[in-house]
Amino acid sequence: METLTIAYATDENYAKLVWCSxxxxxxxxxxxxxVKAYIISDNLSNSSKDKLSNLISxxxxxxCFIEFDSIAYGLDNACTFQNGKTSxxxxxxxxxxxxxxxxxxxxxxxxxxxxxxxxxxxxxxYYICLLYTSPSPRDPKTSR
Numbered sequence: 781m782e783t784l785t786i787a788y789a790t791d792e793n794y795a796k797l798v799w800c801s802x803x804x805x806x807x808x809x810x811x812x813x814x815v816k817a818y819i820i821s822d823n824l825s826n827s828s829k830d831k832l833s834n835l836i837s838x839x840x841x842x843x844c845f846i847e848f849d850s851i852a853y854g855l856d857n858a859c860t861f862q863n864g865k866t867s868x869x870x871x872x873x874x875x876x877x878x879x880x881x882x883x884x885x886x887x888x889x890x891x892x893x894x895x896x897x898x899x900x901x902x903x904x905x906y907y908i909c910l911l912y913t914s915p916s917p918r919d920p921k922t923s924r
Contacts, residue, residue, distance in 0.1 A: 784812040784899055785882045789820040789848070789869030794887040795828035799835060805891040806839040812896070815841040818877050820869040822848045846876055 786805065790798045798819070806815060817836055821829075829845055836843045848869055870884045883899065885891075903909055 782812065783814050783816050784809055784895060785816045785818075785877075785879045787818040787820065787870070787873055787877065787882050787884045788887055789822075789884075790824060790887050791822040792825055792828060795824060795832070797887040799828075799831055801885060801887060801889045801891070802832065802835060805885070805895070806836065806841065808891050809894055809896070811894055812899075815839065816879075817841065817843045818873075818882070819843060819845045820848050820872075820876075821845055 784805075788798050788801070802817065809815065815836065817832075819829075819832060824845065833843050873882060873884060881899070881903070883895065901909065
């Protein structure tokens, strides 16, 4: 099996959620040879980086931290960020990560099953693939 390459974007406020998401991904995707994670960060503490690094290395995975400011130089002067800078990081993935395929995950994503089928989906001729958020029975906007 091949390497599953993923990306998250986070700041210190969401570091614990990334840890939980990454843990759920690693627990449910042992069928991959290894997991390689790119973390686009906005002033992530060394403590949070260490916790994420220790987690993924315990599953023989690899991790790479990329500071958002190093890839979006001057963006602060060009626009305001209503949802935080890291919410825009996914727009820069193709410029900063030289991989054939990468799966971007939101920080609050929990993975309950293998991502093998999703990872092996043929995307020939497509630049991007999006998945809808699952409806929540507690959210009146999405429940039916």
